[in-house]
Amino acid sequence: MSTYKESGVDIAAGEETVDKIKPAIKSTFNDKVLSDLGHFGGFYDAKFPEFDHPVLVASTDGVGTKLKVAFKMDKHDTIGQCLVNHCVNDILCSGAKPIFFLDYFATGKLIPDSAASIITGFATACRENGAALIGGETAEMPSIYADGEYDLSGTIVGVVDKKNIVNGQNIREGDKLIGLKSTGLHTNGYSLARNVLFSKYDVNSQIDGLDGSLGENLLAVHRSYLHEVYPLVEEGLLTGISHITGGGMEGNTMRIMPKDLILDIDWKSWERPRLFSLIQETGDIDELEMRKVFNLGIGMVLIAREENVDRILRVTHGAGSQIIGEIRKI
Numbered sequence: 001m002s003t004y005k006e007s008g009v010d011i012a013a014g015e016e017t018v019d020k021i022k023p024a025i026k027s028t029f030n031d032k033v034l035s036d037l038g039h040f041g042g043f044y045d046a047k048f049p050e051f052d053h054p055v056l057v058a059s060t061d062g063v064g065t066k067l068k069v070a071f072k073m074d075k076h077d078t079i080g081q082c083l084v085n086h087c088v089n090d091i092l093c094s095g096a097k098p099i100f101f102l103d104y105f106a107t108g109k110l111i112p113d114s115a116a117s118i119i120t121g122f123a124t125a126c127r128e129n130g131a132a133l134i135g136g137e138t139a140e141m142p143s144i145y146a147d148g149e150y151d152l153s154g155t156i157v158g159v160v161d162k163k164n165i166v167n168g169q170n171i172r173e174g175d176k177l178i179g180l181k182s183t184g185l186h187t188n189g190y191s192l193a194r195n196v197l198f199s200k201y202d203v204n205s206q207i208d209g210l211d212g213s214l215g216e217n218l219l220a221v222h223r224s225y226l227h228e229v230y231p232l233v234e235e236g237l238l239t240g241i242s243h244i245t246g247g248g249m250e251g252n253t254m255r256i257m258p259k260d261l262i263l264d265i266d267w268k269s270w271e272r273p274r275l276f277s278l279i280q281e282t283g284d285i286d287e288l289e290m291r292k293v294f295n296l297g298i299g300m301v302l303i304a305r306e307e308n309v310d311r312i313l314r315v316t317h318g319a320g321s322q323i324i325g326e327i328r329k330i
Contacts (some may be wrong), residue, residue, distance in 0.1 A: 008142025013110045020116035024123035028133040042134030053162035057096035062153040065190040073215045080121025085224035087156035093241040095166040095233040096158035103136035104153045108145035168240040168256030175327040181320030182299030184220035188246040189294045196283030209274035228316045240303035244295040265325040
């Protein structure tokens with residue numbers, strides 16, 4: 001007699017996984033979460049008395065082939081943090097703060113300890129960003145994924161007061177570009193980086209100029225800029241915010257620019273981390289290609305009037321902020 005388990009889906013492993021992750025998930029709950037684990041949907045109280053006109057902002061993303069590095073290192077406790085922080089930064093570009101997050105975790109064979117490690121990473125970043133992890137999906141799909149591999153995605157919902165929305169419409173000639181340092185590749189460019197680096201090195205390689213192994217550098221947690229940037233949104237000091245993901249600084253920042261303006265970036269105004277020069281040298285990659293693919297050490301760009309720059313630099317000092325250019329007319 002055939003069974004579901006013999007076909008590759010272990011319901012008991014799923015139940016064990018849920019039991020392991022319950023404490024971490026519940027640690028993200030606040031008084032606005034009106035449901036417990038196990039419901040078909042997560043309930044969140046939508047009253048926002050602190051806002052005059054609350055507007056919801058949502059985004060969905062994944063972590064791409066950074067997962068392949070996690071597989072190589074058999075390290076799974078940080079990749080969920082990367083996903084949450086990436087999503088937090090995306091909605092922060094509109095001026096929104098996160099309120100809740102939902103995850104999707106799919107694998108060929110569910111291993112409760114590994115799954116719990118991944119999902120605990122989600123919970124860790126949710127707590128750090130003040131978001132509730134109110135739901136998710138754990139799917140076991142034999143024959144879809146190779147042994148030991150999985151995929152992740154997440155959806156975040158945040159809120160911003162309508163008067164504080166940041167959408168780039170107020171960007172003007174002469175506004176300054178302020179760069180905030182990244183913690184590495186974040187979650188973009190890994191297909192190129194892996195192709196180049198793993199043709200010569202492995203994850204345990206110790207390379208001059210890198211603090212720790214190559215794998216540790218590649219798995220560095222994608223930084224969240226919420227705590228540095230959201231106070232500036234509340235003060236109305238920013239005309240634009242750009243999260244530097246796939247497409248690089250120019251590609252992402254031009255998404256929010258008025259049509260008659262361009263970026264004047266001083267590419268030598270910050271020190272490029274060694275990891276990026278290692279990728280470029282090892283793969284003999286053209287500089288323009290590097291700028292298109294990688295963040296090159298700047299994970300978020302803030303745009304602001306010149307008179308607000310000193311205040312912004314003080315508030316974001318902990319994120320290694322510095323002026324990296326300005327806005328020009330075409």
